Amino acid sequence: MAALLKANNIQKTFGHGKNAVHAVKGATFELEEGTITAVVGESGSGKSTLARLVLGLLPSTGGTLEFDGRDVTKLSFMESQRYWRDVQAVFQDPFSAFNQFFTVQRLLGRSMKLIEDKKEATERMHEALGHVGFEASDVLKKHPHELSGGQRQRIMIARALMMRPKLLLADEATSMLDASLRVNVLNVLRDLRDNLGTTVMIITHDIGQACYVAEQMLVMEKGDMVEQGSSKEVVFNPQHTYTKQLLADVPKLHGELGEMVH
Amino acid sequence: MRFSGRFYFGATLVILVLLVGFIGPFIVGVDPNASIGGLYDKPGTGPGMQWWLGTDNEGQSVMSNLVYGTRTSLLVGLIAGIIASSIGLVIGLIAGYAGGMLEEILMGLTNIVLAIPSIVIVILLSVSLPRRDIFTLALVIGITAWPWTARAVRAQATSVRTREHIEVAKMSGAKFWSILAWDVLPYLLSYVVMAFVLQVASAILTESSLSMLGLGPSNIVSIGMMLNWALAWGSIRVGAWWAFIPPTVMLTLIAFSLYLVQSSLDEVFNPRLRRGKKRKLVPAASGGAATAEIDEPEGEPGASVGPAALMSATVAEGKDSGGTTQ
Numbered sequence: 001m002a003a004l005l006k007a008n009n010i011q012k013t014f015g016h017g018k019n020a021v022h023a024v025k026g027a028t029f030e031l032e033e034g035t036i037t038a039v040v041g042e043s044g045s046g047k048s049t050l051a052r053l054v055l056g057l058l059p060s061t062g063g064t065l066e067f068d069g070r071d072v073t074k075l076s077f078m079e080s081q082r083y084w085r086d087v088q089a090v091f092q093d094p095f096s097a098f099n100q101f102f103t104v105q106r107l108l109g110r111s112m113k114l115i116e117d118k119k120e121a122t123e124r125m126h127e128a129l130g131h132v133g134f135e136a137s138d139v140l141k142k143h144p145h146e147l148s149g150g151q152r153q154r155i156m157i158a159r160a161l162m163m164r165p166k167l168l169l170a171d172e173a174t175s176m177l178d179a180s181l182r183v184n185v186l187n188v189l190r191d192l193r194d195n196l197g198t199t200v201m202i203i204t205h206d207i208g209q210a211c212y213v214a215e216q217m218l219v220m221e222k223g224d225m226v227e228q229g230s231s232k233e234v235v236f237n238p239q240h241t242y243t244k245q246l247l248a249d250v251p252k253l254h255g256e257l258g259e260m261v262h
Numbered sequence: 263m264r265f266s267g268r269f270y271f272g273a274t275l276v277i278l279v280l281l282v283g284f285i286g287p288f289i290v291g292v293d294p295n296a297s298i299g300g301l302y303d304k305p306g307t308g309p310g311m312q313w314w315l316g317t318d319n320e321g322q323s324v325m326s327n328l329v330y331g332t333r334t335s336l337l338v339g340l341i342a343g344i345i346a347s348s349i350g351l352v353i354g355l356i357a358g359y360a361g362g363m364l365e366e367i368l369m370g371l372t373n374i375v376l377a378i379p380s381i382v383i384v385i386l387l388s389v390s391l392p393r394r395d396i397f398t399l400a401l402v403i404g405i406t407a408w409p410w411t412a413r414a415v416r417a418q419a420t421s422v423r424t425r426e427h428i429e430v431a432k433m434s435g436a437k438f439w440s441i442l443a444w445d446v447l448p449y450l451l452s453y454v455v456m457a458f459v460l461q462v463a464s465a466i467l468t469e470s471s472l473s474m475l476g477l478g479p480s481n482i483v484s485i486g487m488m489l490n491w492a493l494a495w496g497s498i499r500v501g502a503w504w505a506f507i508p509p510t511v512m513l514t515l516i517a518f519s520l521y522l523v524q525s526s527l528d529e530v531f532n533p534r535l536r537r538g539k540k541r542k543l544v545p546a547a548s549g550g551a552a553t554a555e556i557d558e559p560e561g562e563p564g565a566s567v568g569p570a571a572l573m574s575a576t577v578a579e580g581k582d583s584g585g586t587t588q
Contacts, residue, residue, distance in 0.1 A: 057429055084433045097426040101448045111434040159434070 003030035004068060004167060004199045005054065011062035012049050023049040025223040026063060031167065031216075036193055036200040038210030038231070040246065041220035047203045048092075050220070051171045054201065055089050056080050068166065085114055088160035092172035094152035098144035104155055105140040111162050121162075128161040132188060150181040157188060168192065171203045186213050208250050211235050219243050266529055272522030279516050283336045286329030294330045294483050297321035302502040316504040318488070319495035327483050328508050334484040335466050335516065338400045342465035345404025347458045350411025357412070358419025359446050360438075369416065372409045380406035384468065388477045396479045399472070403465045411457045418450040425449075452531045456524050463520035470513055485509045 012024040024046045031037050039047050052058040054065070056075050065073045068086065075083055091097045099107065108128075112121035126136045132154035144152055153173065160168055170189060174182040190213055192198040204210050210217055210231065217234040219227040221242045227234060238244045292298065292312040297320060299307060305316040315324035357368040387402045388394055422428070423446070431445045447454075472478055473486025474493070488509040492498070497505035 052429075055429075055433065057432065081435050084435060089429075089433060091426045091429065093426055097430050099427045099431065099445050099448075101444075107430075107434075110431065110436055114435040156430070159430070 002033055004033040005031040005201075006066040007054070007063065008066070009063040010050075010053055010060050010065055012046075012053055012058060013061045022223050024053065027218075027220075027225045028063075029218055029225065029228055031199055031201060033166075033199050034193060034197045035216060036189065036202060036214045037216040037218065038202045038204060038214035039218045039220060040204055040207045040210050042205055042246070044222070045220040046223040047205075047220055048171055051089070051169055051201075051203050054167075055087060055169060056083055081114065085163050086165055087167045087169065088163050088165040089169040089171060090153070090156045090160050090173040093176055094149050094156060095144075095176075097156055098152060100144055102144075103140065104142050104144075104147075107155070108140075108159055108162065111159055114163060124162050124164070125158075128158040129155075131161055131192075132158045134158065150177055150184070153177060153181075153185060154188075157185070161192070164196070165198065167199045167201065169201045169203070172205070173202070174209065175204070175206070182209070189213060206250075207235070207246050219246070266526050268522060269526035269530070272519050272526055275515060275519030276523055279332065279512075279519060280336065282329055282512075283332040287326075287333060290323070290326045290329050292323050292326040294322060294326040296323075298323050302497065302500060302505060305504050315508050316502070318505050319491055319497070324488075324504055324508060327488055328485075328512060331483045331485040331488050331509065332512055332516070334396055334479065334482050335469055335486070335513070338396050338403070338469045338479075338484070339462045339466035339516075341397065341400035342403040342407065342469070343458055343462035345401060346407040346461045346465065347411055347454065349405065350408035350457070350461075351415055351454060353408070354412040354415025355419050355442050355446060358416040359423050359442055361420070361423065365416070369413075372412045372416075375406070376409040376413075381468075381471070384472060385475070385477060388472060394478070394480045396482060396484075399469060399479050400465070403468050403472075407461060407465060407468070411454075411461060414453065414457055415450060418453055419446055422446050422449045452527075456527050456531070459520055459524040459527070463517050463524070466513070466516055466520075485513050489513075 007027055007029050009026045009028050010024060011022075011026050014021045014023060027050060029037075039050060041047050049058065053060050056072065060073060063073070064071060067083070072079075072083055108125050112118075112125060115121040115124065129136045129139065134151075134154065139147070139151075139155065147155065153176075157173075168189070174185050177185060186209065189200050189202070193200055200213075202210065202214060207217075214231050217227075217229065217231045218225055219234065219240065219242065221240075227238065227240045227243050234243060235247065238247060290311050297317075298312055299317040299321045301317070301319055301321060303313075303317040303321070306313055307316065312323035312325050315328065318324050318327060353368050353372065357365040357372075383406050384402055387406075388399065391398050391402070428441060428445055431441050436445070469478070469484065470486035470489070473484050474490050476490055478484050478487045478490065486509075489506060492502075492506035492509070495505075497503075
């Protein structure tokens with residue numbers, strides 16, 4: 001299988017001189033087509049900055065990015081419009097990711113403009129809402145304050161899916177949802193890979209969650225990519241002390257119940 | 263949205279002033295430029311409404327001058343307020359949202375304009391203009407008053423810029439202006455409304471100061487012009503109080519009612535400033551005598567980081583040039 005996205009020593013530094021913050025200090029990785037990759041690390045490790053670099057929302061300060069064989073390190077406005085037909089994202093906070101003045105229809109309608117054929121766009125909107133378990137007529141007229149956190153997050157996923165992206169990036173997409181919804185959303189991502197062949201990149205601080213869905217894992221610490229490999233390798237045979245630390249910090253169930261699970 | 267008593271009081275005064283300015287001329291029904299009596303005739307010398315406030319130095323009805331003058335002042339205030347708010351809004355929005363180099367340039371420009379005493383520019387502009395009707399006067403006031411709105415709006419736009427919905431909009435292919443108009447502006451609309459009210463109030467005061475200096479509109483009466491005449495023709499010396507008290511009271515009323523509405527709107531939009539009946543008294547841990555006041559949280563306090571407080575701070579700073587920055 002070919003690599004869909006290749007990042008070569010990609011870097012991002014905020015500020016200059018003494019105040020410079022090296023958010024990403026050169027990350028090199030590849031995303032295989034049709035797989036799920038998880039980026040794990042604690043808060044402030046540069047995961048979200050990496051996500052925004054991959055999405056083309058932040059300009060990088062070094063290194064190159066290649067998507068589907070073409071260079072996407074620097075994008076003009078028109079190029080980024082095309083790029084975002086192939087690469088979409090779901091963000092962490094389902095509250096601030098919504099414009100509170102827009103109805104769901106208006107939100108999705110905006111994305112529809114990226115699709116040239118109007119009729120197809122409407123079809124895709126209904127299809128995308130179906131993927132996340134909504135009936136279009138139930139939600140289109142609603143404002144975000146009329147939806148629960150989980151429902152909002154599913155709308156955001158539907159928005160991303162409308163474009164039928166080759167790469168879907170989920171930046172902490174489940175961290176603000178409760179446990180049952182979390183599995184729900186993770187399963188949606190899995191189904192996407194299995195049914196549509198979408199490549200998925202998950203950003204998470206939860207290594208357990210990463211292990212549940214991802215084939216490949218990238219571990220970041222303070223802007224450095226300290227370890228990468230298949231999930232099995234990373235979880236069962238961690239090389240770097242930071243990875244070991246992350247694994248040790250996963251909360252475990254104790255006592256009888258814990259023994260039943262483990 | 264619950265409005266406080268302050269708001270209703272202020273709003274009533276504003277409506278009253280608007281009625282005087284826009285309905286008054288039709289009720290009084292006397293040309294402000296027509297002589298109806300002699301120099302400083304006392305109120306009530308003749309019959310009818312035009313005699314309620316006597317005559318001025320040219321024997322014209324003060325009542326008629328007052329209602330027409332109020333109309334002029336309100337018009338100048340509104341036009342200047344719209345001009346200043348529009349310029350400030352556009353510059354503030356672009357600077358706050360775009361950030362980077364563009365922000366530096368626009369804010370640099372704003373600070374330069376801010377550093378020049380605006381009354382000097384206004385005086386120079388009004389002297390150099392070939393004719394001074396209310397529109398040129400409003401334009402002159404408007405193009406010197408926008409920097410405060412620009413700064414306040416920029417501060418708000420910067421805080422909206424970091425919200426994720428902006429990134430979602432970008433990835434949906436929304437263009438720069440579309441994001442500015444639909445994703446940034448609605449979040450600051452309440453502050454823009456308050457800034458506009460302040461701009462109107464201060465434009466009316468600026469117009470009056472200019473008119474008092476004799477730089478007012480040349481073909482029409484305004485409150486400031488009335489004061490100018492009253493001063494120039496010695497109404498204070500001869501004790502003709504009806505020539506200078508009514509315009510002073512009217513001017514105070516206009517400014518006071520607008521500021522009252524602005525500050526009570528501030529309370530509506532920023533629950534932390536709310537006073538009075540919504541407070542609960544809770545005994546503090548340290549002792550029975552000490553009490554702590556707790557506001558009931560309301561709305562979405564996290565969504566906008568106390569921008570109203572910031573705005574009033576910026577505006578206060580503008581009024582007494584330097585001082586409080588929160």
